[in-house]
Amino acid sequence: MSSRRVVITGMGWVTPLGHDVDAVWARLMKGESGIGRVTRFEASTFSTNFAAEVRDFALEQFLPTAARHRHAGLNTRFALAAAARAWAQSGLAGAGLDPRRIGLYLGSGEGQLDFDNFVRANLAGWRAETRNIDGAAWARAAYQVMNANREVEQEPNACLGHVAAALGCRGPAFNCMTACAASTQAIGEAFEIIRRGDADAMFAGGAHSMIHPLGMTGFIRLTAMSGRRESPQTAARPFDRTRDGFVMGEGAGMLVLEALDSARKRGATPLAEIGGYGSSADAFRITDIQPDGKGAQAAMAQALRQAGINPREPGPDGRPPVHYISAHGTGTQENDRIETIAVKGVFGSLAPKVPFSSVKSMLGHLIQAAGAVELITCVQAIRTGWVPPTINLSNPDPECDLDYVPNAARDLRGQGGVETCLSNSFGFGGQNDTLLVRRFRE
Amino acid sequence: MSRDVVITGLGAVSGLGVGARALWDGLVAGRTGLGPLKRIDASGFRSRLGAEVNDFSAKDFVPKSYRKAVKVMARDIELAVGAAKLAVEDAGLITRAALPEGGDGRTTYPSDRMGCHIGAGLIAAETDELTSGLVTARNEAGLFELTRWGTGDGGGGGMNNLQPLWLLKYLPNMLACHVTILHGAEGPSNTITCSEASGLLSLGESLRVIQRDAADLCFSGGAESKINLMGLLRVDLMGRLAATGETTDPTEFIRPYDPAATGGLAGEAGGIVVLEEEAKARARGARVYARVSGFGAAQSPARPDGPVRGAEVQGMFESSGEGLADAARRALEDAQIGPERIDAIVPHAAGVPTVDGAEADALRAVFGARLREIPLITLSPAVGECWAGAGALQVAAGAMAIAERTLPARRHGGRPADDLQAGPAPSRRAELKHVLVCTSALGGQNAAIVLTAAS
Numbered sequence: 001m002s003s004r005r006v007v008i009t010g011m012g013w014v015t016p017l018g019h020d021v022d023a024v025w026a027r028l029m030k031g032e033s034g035i036g037r038v039t040r041f042e043a044s045t046f047s048t049n050f051a052a053e054v055r056d057f058a059l060e061q062f063l064p065t066a067a068r069h070r071h072a073g074l075n076t077r078f079a080l081a082a083a084a085r086a087w088a089q090s091g092l093a094g095a096g097l098d099p100r101r102i103g104l105y106l107g108s109g110e111g112q113l114d115f116d117n118f119v120r121a122n123l124a125g126w127r128a129e130t131r132n133i134d135g136a137a138w139a140r141a142a143y144q145v146m147n148a149n150r151e152v153e154q155e156p157n158a159c160l161g162h163v164a165a166a167l168g169c170r171g172p173a174f175n176c177m178t179a180c181a182a183s184t185q186a187i188g189e190a191f192e193i194i195r196r197g198d199a200d201a202m203f204a205g206g207a208h209s210m211i212h213p214l215g216m217t218g219f220i221r222l223t224a225m226s227g228r229r230e231s232p233q234t235a236a237r238p239f240d241r242t243r244d245g246f247v248m249g250e251g252a253g254m255l256v257l258e259a260l261d262s263a264r265k266r267g268a269t270p271l272a273e274i275g276g277y278g279s280s281a282d283a284f285r286i287t288d289i290q291p292d293g294k295g296a297q298a299a300m301a302q303a304l305r306q307a308g309i310n311p312r313e314p315g316p317d318g319r320p321p322v323h324y325i326s327a328h329g330t331g332t333q334e335n336d337r338i339e340t341i342a343v344k345g346v347f348g349s350l351a352p353k354v355p356f357s358s359v360k361s362m363l364g365h366l367i368q369a370a371g372a373v374e375l376i377t378c379v380q381a382i383r384t385g386w387v388p389p390t391i392n393l394s395n396p397d398p399e400c401d402l403d404y405v406p407n408a409a410r411d412l413r414g415q416g417g418v419e420t421c422l423s424n425s426f427g428f429g430g431q432n433d434t435l436l437v438r439r440f441r442e
Numbered sequence: 443m444s445r446d447v448v449i450t451g452l453g454a455v456s457g458l459g460v461g462a463r464a465l466w467d468g469l470v471a472g473r474t475g476l477g478p479l480k481r482i483d484a485s486g487f488r489s490r491l492g493a494e495v496n497d498f499s500a501k502d503f504v505p506k507s508y509r510k511a512v513k514v515m516a517r518d519i520e521l522a523v524g525a526a527k528l529a530v531e532d533a534g535l536i537t538r539a540a541l542p543e544g545g546d547g548r549t550t551y552p553s554d555r556m557g558c559h560i561g562a563g564l565i566a567a568e569t570d571e572l573t574s575g576l577v578t579a580r581n582e583a584g585l586f587e588l589t590r591w592g593t594g595d596g597g598g599g600g601m602n603n604l605q606p607l608w609l610l611k612y613l614p615n616m617l618a619c620h621v622t623i624l625h626g627a628e629g630p631s632n633t634i635t636c637s638e639a640s641g642l643l644s645l646g647e648s649l650r651v652i653q654r655d656a657a658d659l660c661f662s663g664g665a666e667s668k669i670n671l672m673g674l675l676r677v678d679l680m681g682r683l684a685a686t687g688e689t690t691d692p693t694e695f696i697r698p699y700d701p702a703a704t705g706g707l708a709g710e711a712g713g714i715v716v717l718e719e720e721a722k723a724r725a726r727g728a729r730v731y732a733r734v735s736g737f738g739a740a741q742s743p744a745r746p747d748g749p750v751r752g753a754e755v756q757g758m759f760e761s762s763g764e765g766l767a768d769a770a771r772r773a774l775e776d777a778q779i780g781p782e783r784i785d786a787i788v789p790h791a792a793g794v795p796t797v798d799g800a801e802a803d804a805l806r807a808v809f810g811a812r813l814r815e816i817p818l819i820t821l822s823p824a825v826g827e828c829w830a831g832a833g834a835l836q837v838a839a840g841a842m843a844i845a846e847r848t849l850p851a852r853r854h855g856g857r858p859a860d861d862l863q864a865g866p867a868p869s870r871r872a873e874l875k876h877v878l879v880c881t882s883a884l885g886g887q888n889a890a891i892v893l894t895a896a897s
Contacts, residue, residue, distance in 0.1 A: 045592025071755055100768060104741065110564050118672070119586045122573040125671075132570045138671050139486025148679040148753035156564055156614065156635035157885035161759035164886055165744030170768065173741035173887045174643055177562070177614045177635045185632060192650065198772075213588060214567070217601045218609030220593065229594065279656070281558065281631035283622040286511065286610055295628065298554065302656075428610070429619035431631050 003195040007270035007440055009263050010092070010256035011376050012085025014078040014207075015363055016052035016249055019062075021085070025380045028388045029409040033233040033362050035247050040211050041115075048225040050232035051211045052249035052364030054078065069162055071149040073111030076159040078252035078369070079207035083163045090256035092201060095266045103171025103199040104164055105190035107182025108252075109208030109368040111154035112215075117145040159207055163254075171199040177368065180328070181427030182206050183253060184371030184435055188277035190257050191435075200262040205372035207252030216248060222287075224332060224428075236365075237392035238329035238358035239336045239400040246330040249364025253372025270440035272379045275420070276309075278302025282430030289334055289426070293342030296328075299432040300346045300422060307436045309420070312348045317416050320350040322436075324387045324412075326374040326423040327404075329358025330365055337399045339424065344402070355412070357390040357405035371425035371433065378421035378437050385413035447652045448896055450728040451533025451716030452838045453525035453663075457493025457709050457825045461528055465825075465835065466842045470869045472851030474824050476692035476707055481669050489683035491692045492669055493709035493826035495521065503527040504624060505539055514607045515620065516565045521712030521831065522617040522665035523624065526560075529661065530625060533716040534728060538626030549626065550726065557629035557657035558622045559648045560714070561640025561664030561830040562614035566672035575603030617665055621714075629657035638790060638881050639739075640664045641713060641833020642889035646737035648717045649891075658719045663834025667710030674708055680884065681751030682706055682794055682827065696823040697856030698791035699798045699864045706793035709826025713834025715841075720896075731841035735876070736779075736892035738772025740765045742882070751796070760796060761882035763803030766890070770808045770880050773890035777876070781809050784816060784892075785874040786843060788836045790881040791820040791864065792827060801882060802859055814861045817872070819843060823853040833881060833889070840877040840893045847873055 011021055016034030018024040034052040043049045059066040062081035069080060087093060092102070125138025152158060160175040172193055178185050183206025190204035210216070219225045226245040228235035236247040263270055280298035284290045304311050309321045328339055336358075344351040359377050366373055381387045386409050393406040412418055420438040427433075454461065457475020458468030468475070475493035484490040500512050500520035504527075515523065530537055535550045579590035579600030590598030610616055615633040622631050630651050634643045641664035648660035668677055677683055684695045684705035697703040723730060742765025744758050774781055790801055805813050819839055821832070828835060843849060851869040858864035880890035 042588040043592070045589045045594050045597030047592065047594035047597075049592075049594060068758065071753070099743075100740070103739075119576055122569055122576055123580070123584070123586060125569070126573050126577055128577070131574060133573055133671065135483030135671060136486035138569065139484075139675065142671070142675050143486075146675065146679065148681070149755065151676045151679050152753035152755055152884070154564060154676075155637060155885060157637055157883065157887060158755070160636070160887070161755075161885040164741045165758050168744070170741050170743055170765065172739035172772075173636070174647075174739070175635050175887075177633050178618075178631070179613060179615050189632070189647065192654065196650065196654070213591070217591070217604065218612075221601060221604055221606050221608050222610070223606070227594075279630040279632075280554070281618070281622040281628050283553065283626050283628045285623065286514065286616070286619055287607065298628065427615060429613060429615040430622060431615060431618075431633075 005260040006191050006194045006257050006274045007260050007263050008255050008272050008379060009258045009268045009270060010086035010090030011379060012082035013253045013373050013376055014054055014057060014081050015251040015373060016054055017363060028359060028362055029386060031389050031391045031407060035232045035236060035364055041213055046216055047220055047227050049229055052247060053211060054251055071153055072162055073153045074209045075109055075111055075207040076162045079108055079159045079163055080166055082252040082254035083167060083203060086254040086256050087167055091268055097200060099168050099170040101171055101200040102169040103193060104160060104169050104173045104203040105186045106160050106175045107186035107206035107368050108159035108175055110156045111158055112212045114146060114150040115213050120145050163203060169203060178431040179427035179429055180367055180370055181425040181431040181433045182368035184425035184433040185279060187372060187375060188279060188433055188435055191274045191277050194257055194259050201256060201258040203254060204257050205254035206369045208366060208368035209250035210367055211248055211250050234392045236331050236361045238331040238361050238390055239397060239404045240393045241395040241397035243331045245332050247364040249366040251366045251373060252369050253376055272382050272437050273440040275438045276303035276306035276436035278434045280432045284430060289338045293338045293345060295432040296339060296342035296426060297345045299434040303434040303436040311346050312350060320354045322354055322420050322422055323418045324381050324421040325354055325356040326378050327356055327358040328424045328426045329360055340400050340402055352402055355387045355405045355410060356402050357388055359388050361391040375423045375435055375437060378423050381418045381421055382439050385417035386411050445653050446720035447649050447717050447734045448720045448723050449715055449731040449841050450718045450723050451529040453529030453532060453714040454835055454838050455495055455498055455521050455524045456711040456835055457495060460498050462838050465838060469824055469839060469850035472853055474692060474853055476826055478690050479669060482671060487674055488685040489678055491686045491707050494669055495710055498524060500524055514611045516611045517667040518562060518565050518665050519617050519620055521667060522560055523620050525665060525712030525714040526621040526661050529714040529716050539624040551659050553626045553628040555629055555658040556627035557648060557651050557660040558618045558627045558631040559644035559660055559662045560618040560621060561634045561644040562617050563666040563830045565612040565614060566670055567612055569671050575600050578603055621661055627661060636887040637883040637885050638829055638832055639883035639887040639889045640830035642881055642891055643739060645833060645837060645891055646739060646889060649734050649737050652717060652719050658722050660717045661714050662717050663714040664830035665712035666830035668708050668829060669710045680753060693855040696853055698793045698820055698822055699802055699858035699862050700856040701795055702856055703793050703795050706822060706827040709828040711825060711828035711831030711835055713831050713838060715834050715837055730896045732844045732893040733896045734891060735894040736773040736777025738769045738776060738890045740768035740888045742886040742888060759886040760884060761800055761886050761888055763800040765886060766801060766804035766880060766882045766888040767807040769888035769890040770878060773892045777892035779876055783876050784878045786817045786819055786877045788819045788840045788879040791822045793822055802862060817849050817863045819850055820852055820864055836879045837891060840879050844874045844877060844893060844895045847871055
């Protein structure tokens with residue numbers, strides 16, 4: 001049995017550069033940065049005191065039933081808004097699909113810790129003499145200050161529950177947390193679920209915000225974030241020789257994936273087709289990437305193979321068979337160097353000819369939401385024929401010598417536009433995921 | 443040509459002991475691991491009974507060269523690492539972590555043909571470790587100040603009290619990360635986080651990965667411990683736990699499907715199952731416990747908002763029976779059998795009346811009047827509620843029941859609904875051809891798996 005083709009029929013995002021797909025795309029084309037000082041909490045003394053925050057966001061503008069989600073955490077609110085936009089674009093509302101045939105696969109992060117109250121309980125329970133927590137004193141304080149609403153909304157599947165409830169989906173439902181790879185993996189698995197016939201449509205994507213005291217603390221301690229406090233807007237500089245880490249972002253990206261037969265039957269317009277998905281684990285070290293990028297190569301190679309593309313063979317127009325790669329491109333020394341090695345390993349001599357940029361230079365790193373947002377940029381590249389730049393790239397790194405589309409968006413329409421893209425996401429902990437998306441053709 | 447998938451290894455670390463054999467023997471003997479909590483001072487909690495894992499040290503389950511890494515393992519990770527090692531041994535596999543001395547260095551499977559799907563929960567930061575840092579960032583009035591926490595200009599540097607890799611102790615995907623590193627599994631790897639359904643959803647994803655030829659073998663299941671201050675508080679606030687007060691005998695709180703139940707009791711567990719493509723498993727002469735013949739997942743329809751025990755939102759997305767019934771029907775359809783072929787059920791049996799009620803409704807909808815004739819295998823009376831760790835334990839119990847032709851004993855301290863075989867019963871012999879394993883999650887996710895005796 002040949003498995004079903006899967007197309008994208010709806011997209012929505014909430015990003016540090018705005019909340020409308022076309023408006024944010026226009027800003028990415030201009031190379032704008034969404035990064036600034038942290039306003040969410042008192043971060044003035046944090047060695048990284050800047051981030052890419054979502055601004056001017058109110059769920060009520062996206063969802064008439066926003067009041068039902070009044071306790072929802074920030075990540076869930078982002079997800080609901082992005083999902084509402086994707087839902088509207090897909091036209092699934094009122095299309096008569098059985099809600100049991102519409103599933104969800106999200107790669108959403110946990111909600112934000114009730115930090116102030118957690119600190120209160122911890123300090124109340126602390127015994128200086130023994131340097132540990134007295135459980136009874138902790139519990140007394142905690143029962144007083146913490147509440148069920150704040151706690152349940154932190155659950156890693158709370159976002160999934162809210163989105164399902166808002167849209168009435170009753171198909172297979174999953175949430176995964178593979179760090180920075182999560183929403184790419186979620187979309188890949190959703191694609192497989194439709195291919196197999198276990199659902200006709202799937203909401204797929206992710207939402208996350210780690211712009212909170214312990215989230216920032218965790219990455220500062222890992223020395224994974226940029227410390228360029230004097231110039232936040234140029235701090236995210238993937239592939240630049242002077243890069244010193246990623247910049248935290250937040251937001252959501254949601255897509256409606258649908259079986260082509262279902263989309264056809266109801267006359268929906270496919271925005272693009274998912275052609276392949278690859279997933280692997282580094283199984284190397286908890287803090288380091290395999291130095292030869294073997295895991296990343298495996299993920300890219302699988303996605304290409306599934307789409308029937310030989311990465312080393314130019315297309316009939318003489319161009320490489322992939323016209324754009326959305327890099328994981330975090331801006332850490334290690335990631336960008338090894339991702340470059342991996343792309344060379346897969347594409348061989350064609351690698352320098354494939355535009356390969358990181359929108360994290362503008363949006364920051366949306367952690368679990370990054371992959372979904374970046375896949376949407378690939379679909380936009382296909383729709384418009386333009387590819388987004390890597391900004392802040394002015395000091396070439398001899399070890400990063402591919403075409404990162406430095407500093408200015410590129411118009412590829414004269415060369416035949418953008419037909420096929422790869423989107424890479426690699427998670428801390430070793431999960432590697434790649435999606436292949438291409439122009440839909442009958 | 444579909445690829446069949448079988449269970450060839452079981453690893454369990456639970457309140458009944460270390461090893462799937464300890465779990466099974468305990469269930470057959472009708473033992474319970476429930477008792478007063480000792481790993482934490484629970485005297486300030488409303489619920490003070492649970493099923494703790496004792497006599498377990500993760501150091502015993504990793505090679506010497508890896509022992510340092512145990513320092514960055516939260517309890518949940520330790521339980522997963524232990525269960526994975528046990529499953530590998532039980533399956534007779536040679537992996538990177540267990541190369542025999544003087545052997546040729548070859549593993550049973552190539553790295554890229556081994557996948558890993560380990561469900562996890564929200565891992566709470568250890569309060570001792572975190573607070574030892576927080577106290578250094580207090581002002582003169584004794585209040586915590588973020589400016590004293592930062593390490594940049596003008597900061598007090600409080601956060602430097604946390605070990606550099608602090609975050610990695612608590613990321614849910616570090617369960618799979620450590621297991622893939624230890625056993626050299628470079629195939630597809632995922633971390634599903636859907637509360638109580640995480641384990642069964644992970645097993646379902648492993649099944650699909652092997653069926654679609656993306657791997658030949660997967661380490662699959664989950665692990666979680668909420669027997670820590672923050673974890674226990676969270677689930678109590680969500681209305682999941684019985685208020686035990688001073689009582690030290692758990693019996694009166696063991697009452698799944700009893701309308702008079704007041705809540706469940708916390709457990710902690712790691713459960714990892716080795717799923718393997720059948721032809722390859724047979725070719726290497728592996729022992730086969732059972733075939734995984736069907737999987738189904740479904741989201742519950744949102745219920746009207748309304749006050750329930752716990753958070754307000756729980757009125758909206760507590761699982762309903764309809765979602766679980768959908769999942770069970772999909773699993774049966776996937777296994778190409780009707781409900782009349784099911785010989786036993788391993789349900790969630792949470793002991794929370796709203797959850798049990800929805801589950802019982804689902805089973806009634808799927809099995810009709812025959813439900814009263816189908817024996818249930820209930821684990822919560824023995825190991826408590828194990829969240830992400832539960833699914834693989836349920837599957838392990840179902841697979842053992844098939845392989846050993848035995849129904850384990852059941853404990854119950856009250857009176858379950860009349861049409862459910864959930865009351866106390868001794869262990870007995872039984873030929874089981876098909877067993878349904880199912881669960882629902884707070885959040886609305888439901889999952890079901892059909893296990894079938896392998897010929």
